[in-house]
Amino acid sequence: MLTIFFDLDGTLLDSQLGIIASIQHAIISLGGEEPTADELRGLIGMPLPYIFSHLMGENGDIAAAVDLYRDFYTAEAMFDATPYEGVGAMFDELLLVEARLFIATSKPQVYAQQIAEYFGLLEPVERLFGSELDGTNADKTALLQFALDETGEDPSKCIMVGDRHMDIFGAKNNDILNIGAVWGYADHGELHMAEADMLAGAPEEVPEIAFDLLGIEV
Secondary structure, three states: OEEEEOOOOOOOOHHHHHHHHHHHHHHHHEEEEEOOOHHHHOOOOOHHHHHHHHHHOOOHHHHHHHHHHHHHHHHOOOOOOOOOOHHHHHHHHHHOOOOEEEEEEEEEEEHHHHHHHOOOOOOOOOOOEHHHHHHOOOOOOHHHHHHHHHHHHHHHEEEEEEOOHHHHHHHHHHHOOEEEOOOOOOOOOOOHHHOOOOOEHHHHHHEEEEEEEEOOOO
C-alpha cells in the first residue's frame, strides 16, 4: 500500500497572495515598513512566529503581529489562492492504485480544513493533519510523527511531498521517503541542499516518481 502525505501551501495550493497580504497588513499595522512580495515569498511555509521574528527582530511584538495576521487572513485573504494545475490529475492517478492520501500542513488545522474543503482538496484525501493555534505540531517532524501514530502507517511505505526544506527534514526525521515539489516556494537550491530523495517539476510527475521510490509496478 502506498501512503502519501502532501503539504498544502506551495504544494497543492498557490496561496501566496493571501499570505503575503496578511503579513504586510500585520507589519504595517504595527508601524513597520511594508515588506515586498519578493522578500516574503521565501518565508511562506514557516511558522508565523518565525516569520515575524525574522521581519521584526526578536524584540518586536510577535504575538500582536500573529493576531493581526490571523484577523486579516480569516476575514479577507484565506481563500485568495489557486490549486496548482495538475493536482487533480495527480490525485486521480494515485487513487487508481488505491493509494492512501493525506494532507500534512503546519498551517493551523482550523484554517487548513476550511481552505482544503473550499478548493475541493478534501475529497481525494482521507484526512488533513494540521497544527494547533498554540503551535502544537507546527514543526513538520512532530506533525508527521503525529500523523503516523494516527494512521498506523509504516513510515517505510510512506512518502512526503512538499516544497520547503522543513517538509524534507520532517520526513527524514521520521524515516519517510520524500519528494521535493520544485513548483513551490523554495529558494533556489533549497531542496537540493535539503537532499530531497527525488524532485518533481510538476504535480503530474509525482505518481511515477512515487511508484519508482517504493518499487511499485503499475
